Amino acid sequence: MFLSKLELNGARRGTGRLLASPQRMHAAVAASFPAEDAVDAAGTGARILWRVDAGSHNPVVYVVSPETPDFTHIVEQAGWPTKVSWGVADYAPLLDRLAEGQIWQFRLAANPVHNVAGARGTRGKRVPHVTVAHQEEWLLGKADQIGVAFDVESPAAGSPRAGFDPAVSPPSFRIEERNVLRFARRKQSGEGKAKQVAITRARFDGLLRVTDPESLRRALVQGIGPAKGYGCGLLTLAPVPQS
Numbered sequence: 001m002f003l004s005k006l007e008l009n010g011a012r013r014g015t016g017r018l019l020a021s022p023q024r025m026h027a028a029v030a031a032s033f034p035a036e037d038a039v040d041a042a043g044t045g046a047r048i049l050w051r052v053d054a055g056s057h058n059p060v061v062y063v064v065s066p067e068t069p070d071f072t073h074i075v076e077q078a079g080w081p082t083k084v085s086w087g088v089a090d091y092a093p094l095l096d097r098l099a100e101g102q103i104w105q106f107r108l109a110a111n112p113v114h115n116v117a118g119a120r121g122t123r124g125k126r127v128p129h130v131t132v133a134h135q136e137e138w139l140l141g142k143a144d145q146i147g148v149a150f151d152v153e154s155p156a157a158g159s160p161r162a163g164f165d166p167a168v169s170p171p172s173f174r175i176e177e178r179n180v181l182r183f184a185r186r187k188q189s190g191e192g193k194a195k196q197v198a199i200t201r202a203r204f205d206g207l208l209r210v211t212d213p214e215s216l217r218r219a220l221v222q223g224i225g226p227a228k229g230y231g232c233g234l235l236t237l238a239p240v241p242q243s
Contacts, residue, residue: 002064004087015058021183022199022231049063095220100211102209110204115127132178150173179201181197
């Protein structure tokens with residue numbers, strides 16, 4: 001597995017065009033790999049995940065993938081063709097060092113949803129969570145599944161909060177961005193009228209504690225929640241700064 005970072009040139013028209021449509025960004029990222037590399041041949045369920053962050057000066061695209069990408073075509077339309085603007089790192093060292101009890105900073109852009117039962121004989125419907133409280137509850141409900149706890153007292157303490165109860169205490173994360181991504185999605189054949197799509201996106205930043213390293217590894221390479229092809233689901237970790 002590999003973790004890549006690609007900086008986009010915010011002054012270029014091509015960058016604005018990519019950022020305006022998750023469909024176009026998805027296609028651009030997918031084109032960075034041969035078709036057969038879309039899923040890990042080892043059968044781990046790993047897939048291509050991506051996320052766009054605002055960055056300090058220019059937008060930054062993070063990509064986790066089973067194979068190394070070639071972003072040349074993206075750089076040509078939305079980067080700096082005369083300079084190197086991306087880097088690729090082996091993800092294995094980080095995945096291998098995960099251990100129970102570790103504290104990490106994290107960022108996750110996700111599509112928090114829940115299923116609403118349909119009438120008898122009909123399929124249920126996937127409905128987005130739209131309030132901050134419900135979006136926070138969604139991520140708290142994923143904690144056991146992804147092998148983490150959101151009970152960290154502070155970066156300085158670096159330890160779980162005694163007697164933490166998410167029902168009465170705030171979790172160790174915040175929602176820093178909330179928006180609805182709206183775009184037109186055409187059929188792969190290019191025929192027919194484009195379908196209008198809306199994806200509710202929330203970006204979570206904070207601290208987590210590792211409770212199950214294997215489950216966390218799986219979440220890091222498989223993603224969390226739906227809309228993974230459209231910039232949601234990528235969880236990234238960073239060391240907690242030492243005071």
